[in-house]
Amino acid sequence: MSELTRESPAQGAHPLPAGPYRPRTSVFWWVRRRSYLLFVLRELSCVFVAWFVVYLLLLVAAVHRGNDAYQGFLQWSGQPGMLVLNLVALAFVVLHAITWFNLAPKAMVVRLHGRRLPSRIVAAGHFTAWLVVSALVAWLVVG
């Protein structure tokens, strides 16, 4: 791996203690492969999930404090910095949700009439439920 050097063999004057070579894991191991990078991004997404929870609580607190506080919250949320942060957070939360639902058929074995349902069907069920709940929330907010 990257730990290996490409120099000629080091012929030391002193005899080296014979023993196995233990390669060290680089701090930047996660940039070495695309799948590792995607994994670290997915892990990072939980920070943004937490941010949305905090954001929702701030919204609820503002609504509780009355109209002025609510208007203030909307103004604060409309600032360019907040919009960018929330757009980035949304992208990470979508990544989080998609990877989570794709994982579901790995963990769940669903049987129907004694036959194991294909992974695609289990994943599709989760995505459908997600869409239905999202549509319901959108209808509650907009409708």
Next chain:
Amino acid sequence: MPDTITLQVARYRPDADAAPTTQEYVVPLREEWAVLDGLNYIKDRLDGTLSFRWSCRMGICGSCGMTVNGNPVLTCGTFLTDYAPGPIRIEPLANFPVVRDLVVEIEDFLRKLPAVKPWLVREDEQGVDDVEFLQTPAQLAEYQQYSMCINCMLCYAACPVYALEPDFLGPAAIALAQRYNLDSRDQGAHQRLDLLATAQGVWACTYVGECTSACPKGVDPAGAIQRYKLTAATRTLRSVLMPWAAR
């Protein structure tokens, strides 16, 4: 197609080197030659001091796993022509101490494997003559995929969790535990639970999924681990909600 290809082989001689180095060899590029054939050509014709493990040449013994161009593969099933015109970088399996050249120390895996009791555990041990365990094709299908594991350890080389946390039980050991947990003849699932449902067991896994990508036998260790997480969580929840129920 050129008639030769360069192999850049990692060398480590513990009595002479402080760290691995790279040595280049030019070997014939033949359509039917796997990377292992190239290494055997080096060993037989060019440099008899090169050390590597191999045995069956047909993807069953699990001995010839190495890192080829950065990926953990069985060298008997990886063909030189797929990397033409080369060069091909051949290194020992990642995440294991290197004993010599391409030979890695596998003691850690050999210690972990029996810990999950990868055999049929029976509470009513009876003689072979007294009992016959019948199994339907559907019951066989429950675990057959996991039984394909050949202990080649490519999944350990692919797993960054194992690299960072050497105490992690690892993909193959957990997949093999599941192979017996899901076997209708086995009664040892609760014995394996104490080891599997720990911080060094399934909960160390963060589902990178590279073990499944690396597996040459289609075992899907990542799937086995995620499935066991659900089992372990359900069992824990049940023991909290219904402490009087048997395990």
